[in-house]
Structures are given as C-alpha cells and as structure tokens.
Amino acid sequence: MFRLPCRVRRSEAGVEDAIEAPPLDLEAYLPRLTARGVILSLLVSNHPARPTPAQVVRAAGAFGIKESAARVALSRLVSGDELLRTAEGFRLSARLLERRQRVLHEVEQQTVPWNGDWEMVVITGTGRDPVDRASLRSRLSRLRLAELREGVWMRPANLLRPLDMRAEPVRVLTGSPMGNPGELLGALWDLPAWEADSVRLLELMERAESPVDRFTVATAIVRHLLADPVLPQELRPDPWSAGLVHAAWMAYQGEFVSIPEVDHRD
Template sequence: MTEAGASDSGQLTLRRLTARSVVLSVLLSLHPPALAVRDLVRAVEMFDISESALRVALTRMVAAGDLERADHTYRLSRRLLDRQRRQDEAIAPKLLPWQGDWDIAVITTTGRSAADRAALRADLDLQRLGEVREGVWMRPANLSQEWPPHLDSQIRRFTGRPNEDPQGLARDLWDLDGWARAAEELLALFGEASRRVDRFTVTAASIRHLLRDPALPPELLPSTWSGPALRSACAAYEAEFLALRATAVHPGATASTPRASTAAE
C-alpha cells in the first residue's frame, strides 16, 4: 500500500491506497488471517473502494500466490504468514537484556549466483544484521528471534565482543541518524492526519519503517530515538483500525484489540 521513501526534495512520500493494500491490512490484522468475501467488501468500503475493485484485486492476489481461497473465504498464503510474523515483531520486537555480546554470521557458501547472493543478503537483513564487510554480518545479541532453517547451510554463527567502541560500530552498520529523521517525519504526519485514509497510509509507511529498525540496545542508540514513539503511534492506530473493521463487518459489535499489523506494499 504505502511506503516511506525519499522524493527528489528529500521529503518523505506516501504511496496511494489500493484495494490490495486494504485487503492485506485487514488479513494481517487477524489471527488466523482469514475472512469471508462479504466481510472484506464491508471493510474496503470504509476507504471508498468499490466491490468491483475488491474482486479484481482478490483474483489477482490469488493468482500471484498472496492469498488462498476456500469457498467464499480468503486467507493469507504461507509466504505471507511469514510477513505477518515479521510485521508483528517490527511493532513489538522481543528484546533481551544486553550483556555486551554480538551475534556474528559468516557466509560459508561459495560459487553462488547473483540472485542467490541477493536473496541471502535480504535474509540476513531481515534478521536485522548489519554487514561489516562482504560475507560478515553482525548485531548486538539482544534480540530473540527465529532463524530460518535454510540459513543453516549457508552461514556459520558465532558470538563475540568486538574490540572497538560498540556505539561507533553500531553507527557504522546502520544509518541511525537517517532512520531517526524519517521516524520523526512519520510522527509529524501522524499528527497531521485527520482523515481515515491518511491515518491508514501513514501507519502502513510507519510499519515499513519499523521493519528497518535494527532494534538495538538502548546503550547503542542516540539520545533522542523515536522508535518507541513510532511503535506506540502504530499500536494506537491498530486498535482504532480493528474497531473500525469490526464495526463495518459486524455493525453494533464491540471490537477486541489483538496483536495486529497493517500492510505496506
């Protein structure tokens, strides 16, 4: 749906709302992520998206492998279940007390194609590791997360303590100042967004941005870090969005507020 990005002027830009993005947002907010088509129709109507546009989007999403259909119910595909998990973790990362150790991943496979190298880099980036040099990735050992099994045959993992200043190392691995500036812009957009569609798109862009948060220990972050505030803003909107969806799908019902995520294409 929406995505944070830099325009030519350097300002944060948001992409337009689509039927596909609203469908993903609704399903990503559900555990399990499945909903009848009649309920999806009511949900997208909140954002002035027609039933015909929805049905075209559903057909294309099934063909693309984004959704699976059973009778009149649509659910996220297995591939997007992993995306749901990552987005849940982006808003509420499982942090551990940091004792000063770093997780280190060394790529051991050779002779890989360019596509395979790019896929492995993307996987390590999703694990919130930073690249020290080609083939060597690391991050502070403060994050509890599952490692995809397919990585075990391509890397070796170690734990160690670098000799250099950990704050300086963190700044070398991640553009913390740039991330913080974008987060501040998103928080400002939250404050300016009064229309339902605007709040929806800002939240989606914020979740995309939170996926890029390295989730570092407080000791390694700049003194003014907007990560917690951005997560709180997203969580507040999620409760609002779930209430709106529940009202649209079941008029008169009171919505609960389970763990939710909003889609960002």
C-alpha cells in the first residue's frame, strides 16, 4: 500500500515514534502541471470570473509557471478557441463551458440498484477513419464502459444515464453473462491499480497544506474520478476507496484556488 515518507525515531524504550515528515514534494508523486493545464484549471474553477492577462500570469506564477510560458499558453488558448478575450478579461469559450459541464456531470455519476444485468456495446461498423474510431472509443469510455476485446465494450448496468447510441455503428445489448463476474471485472478494469491510486491521492490530499498543493491534488482527483468504473456494491472489491475519493473532492469544493483581485460574480 502506498505510504508517504515519514521519518521515524526509536526511543530509549525501543518504541518507534513518528516525527514530523519532510515538506511535501508533489512532483515526486504527480506529473507537473503544464502552463496550459494550470491556466485552464484556474479559469474553469473560477468561472464565471473574467481575469485580465496580468491576473492570470500572477496566479499561474504560484504554480511555478514563468510569465513568458503563461503568456504563450494564453495566446495559444485564445487562438485555439478555448478562451475568449473580452474587454473585461478572459472567459471560457462555449466549447470549454460545455466540457466543464460534462466533466462535472460525469464526476457525479448517479446509480440505480443493480439487478445483475450488464450493458454490452458491440461495434459493428468497419472501415471508419481513425478520427471517428477515436471519437467513439472516447465516448464509450466517458459512458464508463470498458473494452473486453476489440469492438466489445461492457459494464454492469447500474448507471442512471441514457445509453443512446443510435447515431453510431454499434449494437447495444443487455444481459447476464455466465461465469464468475469477478473474472469479467478483472478483464475490463485494473481494479487493484485504481485502488492504489485512490489511496495515494487521499494521502496526498491529507498531507497537502498550501492552496497550490491542494489545488494540484484536487485536479488529479478529478482525472481519477473520471476513470472510476462506478461499480455496484455487490461487485466492489474490499477495500474500495471510491467513496472516500469522491468525498475528498466534494470537501475541496469550497477551497479552490481563486484568482486574486477578480470579481467572481456572474
């Protein structure tokens, strides 16, 4: 199980006492956020604020992003129609707003009692170009299905969400597979790896103290939750920390890193 380093000293009686751990170095555990990633995360979490370039640059500087890198990232985000420049400052484009709402919705997956059925999506179309194939795979992943073999995607039928694939070259089936469901789960997801990442992120959030460190861990938690298989209670391994990770994300909502000097009112 993942554990953050902690120095230990042994008393004269031979009892080991944990003493204060060294300062948290997040880069030893999480990928460093890029200038683009920092700015997008700040703008998304501060929506509907419209910060000026100088305010964004100062906020990004808290993450170790140099001014030149921040300004280049801003320019590219505007030219890529991800941010819009207004008289008041920057705001999210319609595409980014839609993505923000989609991510929030996907993190908050709603479930129904599981009756033992599984969803199966079989890709029947052939000869599609790589862009279309990648788009379909991405959509199936966002629907929390996993690929059993090429062209066959499955998951337990416990999610309260539409599975409308009429515009896609697929066939949607529902049924109860024979055999051990645990073996099927293992073929669809690497559950031990997901649980290990959950424990790591929970411990990092517990250790993180500065607003920047907590923001960085929270960003990683969102990415992690978007890969949560959202299993029914009957199929969850023990231990399974998905609920704790989600609770940590919800608890963080009131403390996101705000961009200084910006009016956050709509």
